[in-house]
Amino acid sequence: xxxxxxHNHHVILSEAASLELxxxxxxxxxxxxxxxxxxxxQHLQLLLKYFSGDPLVKGIKGFEAExxxxxxxxxxRKPSVQWSDTAEYFCAVNPNTGNQFYFGTGTSLTVIP
Amino acid sequence: xxxxxxxxxxxxxxxxxEVTLRxxxxxxxxxLFWYRQTMMRxxxxxxxxxxxxxxxxxxxxxxxxxxxxxxASFSTLKIQPSEPRDSAVYxxxxxxxxxxxxxxxxxGTRLTVT
Numbered sequence: 001x002x003x004x005x006x007h008n009h010h011v012i013l014s015e016a017a018s019l020e021l022x023x024x025x026x027x028x029x030x031x032x033x034x035x036x037x038x039x040x041x042q043h044l045q046l047l048l049k050y051f052s053g054d055p056l057v058k059g060i061k062g063f064e065a066e067x068x069x070x071x072x073x074x075x076x077r078k079p080s081v082q083w084s085d086t087a088e089y090f091c092a093v094n095p096n097t098g099n100q101f102y103f104g105t106g107t108s109l110t111v112i113p
Numbered sequence: 114x115x116x117x118x119x120x121x122x123x124x125x126x127x128x129x130x131e132v133t134l135r136x137x138x139x140x141x142x143x144x145l146f147w148y149r150q151t152m153m154r155x156x157x158x159x160x161x162x163x164x165x166x167x168x169x170x171x172x173x174x175x176x177x178x179x180x181x182x183x184x185a186s187f188s189t190l191k192i193q194p195s196e197p198r199d200s201a202v203y204x205x206x207x208x209x210x211x212x213x214x215x216x217x218x219x220x221g222t223r224l225t226v227t
Contacts, residue, residue: 032213043204043218044156051213090156096212099163100143105155 004093006104013081016110021076021107023091030096033074035065036107038088047089050074061085083113115139117219119205125225131193134222137186138207147190147202153222156204162188163208163210195226 005024013019025031034074035047038092047057065076074091116223118137138145145162150209152206173180177196182188184224190222192199 032216036218038215043220044206044216045217045218047171049215092216094213097163098212099208099210099214100169101146101158101216103156103158 004091004092004102004104006107007091008107009105010108012108012110012112016080017111018082019076019078019085019109020107021089021091023074023076023104024072025072025093026081027072027093027095027102029046032094033065033067034092034094034101035059035063035074036037036090036092036103037074038090040087044090047076081109081111084109085109086111094111117205117217119203119219119222121222122220122224123223125227126195127227128196130226131191132195132199132224132226134190134203134205134224136188136190136205138188138205138218139217140186141209142207142217143185143210144208145188146206146208146215147188148206149201150204150221151201155166159203161189166184190218192224195224198225199225200226 003026007022033050036044037047038044050057058064060086063078067074088106090106093102121137130186147159149157159172160180162182180190204221205219206216208216
């Protein structure tokens with residue numbers, strides 16, 4: 001069965017620190033990859049997505065993610081976090097075979113001013 | 114674009130009562146998904162529809178849960194009878210359908226069953 005692993009459950013950083021959130025998936029075929037962000041009390045919003053081409057994709061608010069096919073990973077990064085980045089971050093995998101999305105359990109990020 | 118619209122935003126009900134959650138997907142989107150979010154289990158897919166047809170309902174917890182999509186602009190998720198363990202935030206999401214189309218989420222319905 002397909003699965004998505006986010007190993008960091010809770011991350012606490014000070015403002016201006018660099019961020020990297022891990023995401024690994026288990027699926028042998030072609031996939032589309034997504035990161036969603038959920039601010040406190042709000043719905044999930046798309047942060048960035050990868051379909052094909054350049055494995056380094058840039059999203060909104062200075063976030064980027066790198067797809068490493070050999071490691072089945074799609075880690076999210078930001079060079080300098082802000083207090084407003086405090087949120088829950090979800091990695092999602094969409095196999096190329098259909099509409100099904102598989103979400104990770106999420107990583108809670110707290111940025112301390 | 115009004116986004117995915119869910120109602121109600123909050124629902125508090127007593128155990129045993131029927132609960133109906135509603136969702137209006139983004140116009141032109143062919144796929145609709147119902148998710149449940151809890152602290153313990155995270156984000157779980159309950160069911161999804163393509164062109165109003167249920168494709169995968171393997172995530173529906175039990176027969177107390179049912180979902181319908183009578184037309185392209187409306188879907189309901191019903192729980193009858195409701196139980197305290199059904200308390201969660203229920204999200205509806207829609208997409209254009211097809212591989213790689215991102216999901217667009219509604220604001221969710223926070224359900225509390227006492």
